[in-house]
Amino acid sequence: MMRQYELVDRVRRYNPQTDEATLNRAYVYAMKAHGAQVRASGDPYFSHPLEVAAILTDMKLDDATIVAAVLHDTIEDTDSTREEIDRLFGADIGRLVDGLTKLKKLDLVSKRAVQAENFRKLLLAVAEDVRVLVVKLADRLHNMRTLDYVPQDKRTRIAEETLDIYAPLAGRMGMQSIRDELEDLAFRHLMPEAYAMIAARLADLRDKNGRIIATIESELAEELAAREITATVEGRQKQPYSVWHKMERKSIAFEQLSDIFGFRVVVPTVEDCYRVVGVVHTKWAVVPGRFKDYISTPKQNDYQSIHTTVVGPGRQRVELQVRTEEMHEIARFGIAAHALYKDHRVADRGTLTTESRAYQWLRRTINLLAEGDTPEEFLEHTKLELFHDQVFCFTPKGRLIALPRGATPIDFAYAVHTDVGNSAVGAKINGRHAPLVSQLQNGDEVEIACAEAQVPPAVWETVVITGKARSAIRRATRDARRAQYAGLGRQIVTRAFERASKPYSDEKLKSALPRLARTSIDDVLAAVGRGEMFSGDVVKAVYPEFMEERKASPPRPRGEAGWFGLKKAASLVFKVPGGEENPRSIPIRGLDGDLPVRFAPNGGAVPGDRIVGILTPGEGITIYPIQSPDLTQFDEEPDRWLDVRWDIEDGHRALFPARLALTAINEPGTLGMIATVIGDHGANIDNVVIRPLSADFRELVLDVEVYDLKHLTSIISHLRARPVVSKVERVNG
Ligand code: MN
Numbered sequence: 121m122m123r124q125y126e127l128v129d130r131v132r133r134y135n136p137q138t139d140e141a142t143l144n145r146a147y148v149y150a151m152k153a154h155g156a157q158v159r160a161s162g163d164p165y166f167s168h169p170l171e172v173a174a175i176l177t178d179m180k181l182d183d184a185t186i187v188a189a190v191l192h193d194t195i196e197d198t199d200s201t202r203e204e205i206d207r208l209f210g211a212d213i214g215r216l217v218d219g220l221t222k223l224k225k226l227d228l229v230s231k232r233a234v235q236a237e238n239f240r241k242l243l244l245a246v247a248e249d250v251r252v253l254v255v256k257l258a259d260r261l262h263n264m265r266t267l268d269y270v271p272q273d274k275r276t277r278i279a280e281e282t283l284d285i286y287a288p289l290a291g292r293m294g295m296q297s298i299r300d301e302l303e304d305l306a307f308r309h310l311m312p313e314a315y316a317m318i319a320a321r322l323a324d325l326r327d328k329n330g331r332i333i334a335t336i337e338s339e340l341a342e343e344l345a346a347r348e349i350t351a352t353v354e355g356r357q358k359q360p361y362s363v364w365h366k367m368e369r370k371s372i373a374f375e376q377l378s379d380i381f382g383f384r385v386v387v388p389t390v391e392d393c394y395r396v397v398g399v400v401h402t403k404w405a406v407v408p409g410r411f412k413d414y415i416s417t418p419k420q421n422d423y424q425s426i427h428t429t430v431v432g433p434g435r436q437r438v439e440l441q442v443r444t445e446e447m448h449e450i451a452r453f454g455i456a457a458h459a460l461y462k463d464h465r466v467a468d469r470g471t472l473t474t475e476s477r478a479y480q481w482l483r484r485t486i487n488l489l490a491e492g493d494t495p496e497e498f499l500e501h502t503k504l505e506l507f508h509d510q511v512f513c514f515t516p517k518g519r520l521i522a523l524p525r526g527a528t529p530i531d532f533a534y535a536v537h538t539d540v541g542n543s544a545v546g547a548k549i550n551g552r553h554a555p556l557v558s559q560l561q562n563g564d565e566v567e568i569a570c571a572e573a574q575v576p577p578a579v580w581e582t583v584v585i586t587g588k589a590r591s592a593i594r595r596a597t598r599d600a601r602r603a604q605y606a607g608l609g610r611q612i613v614t615r616a617f618e619r620a621s622k623p624y625s626d627e628k629l630k631s632a633l634p635r636l637a638r639t640s641i642d643d644v645l646a647a648v649g650r651g652e653m654f655s656g657d658v659v660k661a662v663y664p665e666f667m668e669e670r671k672a673s674p675p676r677p678r679g680e681a682g683w684f685g686l687k688k689a690a691s692l693v694f695k696v697p698g699g700e701e702n703p704r705s706i707p708i709r710g711l712d713g714d715l716p717v718r719f720a721p722n723g724g725a726v727p728g729d730r731i732v733g734i735l736t737p738g739e740g741i742t743i744y745p746i747q748s749p750d751l752t753q754f755d756e757e758p759d760r761w762l763d764v765r766w767d768i769e770d771g772h773r774a775l776f777p778a779r780l781a782l783t784a785i786n787e788p789g790t791l792g793m794i795a796t797v798i799g800d801h802g803a804n805i806d807n808v809v810i811r812p813l814s815a816d817f818r819e820l821v822l823d824v825e826v827y828d829l830k831h832l833t834s835i836i837s838h839l840r841a842r843p844v845v846s847k848v849e850r851v852n853g
């Protein structure tokens with residue numbers, strides 16, 4: 121087990137300003153906390169956090185990360201608490217340890233189906249502090265290294281999870297060396313036979329080609345030395361897992377793999393990199409199409425190197441990677457290396473803020489996740505495809521919000537909080553104003569502008585794609601509509617009490633609630649507004665002794681746009697063959713029976729139209745087809761709008777008003793022909809206005825009475841079929 125001074129030494133080697141006292145305190149604290157606990161291997165448990173910390177010292181991480189690694193299992197596995205850690209080591213370290221505790225709990229969830237969710241939570245943790253994830257990966261690496269001691273079933277689960285989640289994550293964080301090792305360890309446990317087979321063949325190959333490798337290595341070293349280029353040349357061999365993965369992915373045999381061997385040349389400067397490439401290309405034949413300059417054009421995860429493949433001795437293809445020390449660190453440690461460089465810059469000022477640079481890097485990385493042109497190295501891992509249908513966006517404070525692909529800022533707002541969604545009036549995407557219905561992209565930073573007392577427009581329901589947003593909008597519009605009905609109901613109820621000459625008060629209505637089988641005043645008012653409850657019944661519920669005397673409505677003349685009372689309406693509108701009056705009233709649901717009703721004065725409405733009722737206080741209700749442009753004048757008065765529906769059966773014989781505008785050739789017989797078409801359809805012409813358009817054309821405005829929309833449409837199409845008719849349109853206002 122690593123000694124206390126050894127840990128401090130390891131850190132001091134790369135960070136002379138390390139806070140030794142804190143490191144020592146963490147060592148002692150964790151050792152005491154874990155006490156006599158032992159691992160499956162029989163080792164003292166405390167050896168595990170120490171090894172994790174050691175892995176992180178290889179990556180030269182800052183003090184807070186190392187201390188967090190030493191403490192990472194204390195809250196979960198011992199009597200330690202977050203408060204105690206905060207008090208002893210400060211809130212920064214407390215937060216890191218707390219994050220690791222949360223991640224550890226996620227490990228308990230092992231079903232494949234929930235791993236996507238798991239992973240997203242991991243990302244959320246990253247958004248808080250990337251160091252949590254770096255420690256987590258080191259933790260997993262040490263657990264994988266010691267997996268042999270764990271029981272078989274648990275071992276398989278851990279290895280699968282490593283391959284599905286942690287290795288790709290390490291890859292995405294640019295931590296290539298950790299990814300390689302995790303993959304190889306998992307592969308060895310999951311498929312021991314395949315692993316053994318490939319490892320044996322690799323060893324075999326190494327033996328056979330050993331001489332060639334040695335030749336290349338020494339020739340290269342010689343050439344570079346002759347040019348006074350200081351370089352480290354190391355031969356490298358593909359890992360068993362990546363060989364196996366490539367064989368699987370490309371369905372090829374081991375023998376067909378061409379790039380099992382390679383060399384890595386690490387030099388001090390970028391200039392040296394290009395000089396090395398010059399030497400290599402002069403000495404050996406270049407394989408066309410394999411030269412890639414990731415130094416001038418880094419990969420999106422900041423990877424830099426020059427790749428080239430040459431034909432070496434024995435016509436053996438050899439891949440070379442040429443890079444500087446710094447590039448090498450980034451290639452191996454990725455995000456951890458970034459944090460390191462950031463540290464060096466800020467260390468002088470005595471503060472440790474590793475987050476901002478790493479955070480930007482992470483944001484770019486997340487960007488890569490779901491995009492179509494993801495670099496192929498990211499696509500190798502099938503689990504990533506789980507995230508192709510998601511976008512990851514940020515709040516201005518850096519909170520990560522995962523949404524389905526195609527989500528809008530409205531979805532985002534509801535994901536942040538229902539209140540934010542309900543009061544959203546605008547959005548900024550990456551600092552620029554954008555429509556609330558825009559499609560969000562990976563990595564977008566979204567800021568929502570809110571206004572108080574907003575009701576989300578009902579149309580949003582068709583725009584959003586998350587269930588949460590949709591149900592919240594539905595709820596909010598339903599509440600708003602209910603308030604609207606309650607407002608209307610109050611008017612109707614107040615009028616009913618006036619008519620009955622009885623005083624109204626909310627208190628009186630409240631005491632009558634049980635009689636109405638409702639639980640609140642609003643309930644009653646909304647029911648009346650909606651037309652589900654008769655206002656007279658409310659009066660009777662409050663004044664049970666009240667006997668309603670129905671007074672006949674005063675007869676009104678039937679003018680062109682005449683109001684008609686309810687009973688009158690029945691006799692006027694419902695012309696039934698045989699002269700009988702339809703005993704029902706207006707065939708529309710949602711009306712208060714006591715209010716006069718009429719159809720829209722400029723065009724009417726027919727069954728089949730979607731309709732809306734507009735209340736004119738003191739006058740009555742006008743039924744408009746929803747497409748009527750006249751409705752815009754009531755836009756600002758939502759409490760005048762009534763939700764109404766037709767209540768009429770197919771095959772009825774009642775007639776309803778509609779208006780048509782025709783353009784027809786001005787010749788004898790035109791009007792007669794039009795009248796015949798309409799008459800043949802069994803419809804009635806109420807009124808005709810003829811206006812000259814030109815010498816040859818006339819415009820006719822016809823008020824007709826039809827059974828329903830289908831009837832009207834049929835008349836329109838028959839009129840259009842006549843050669844003298846050039847245009848027929850329905851008119852609404
Ligand atoms: Mn651990």
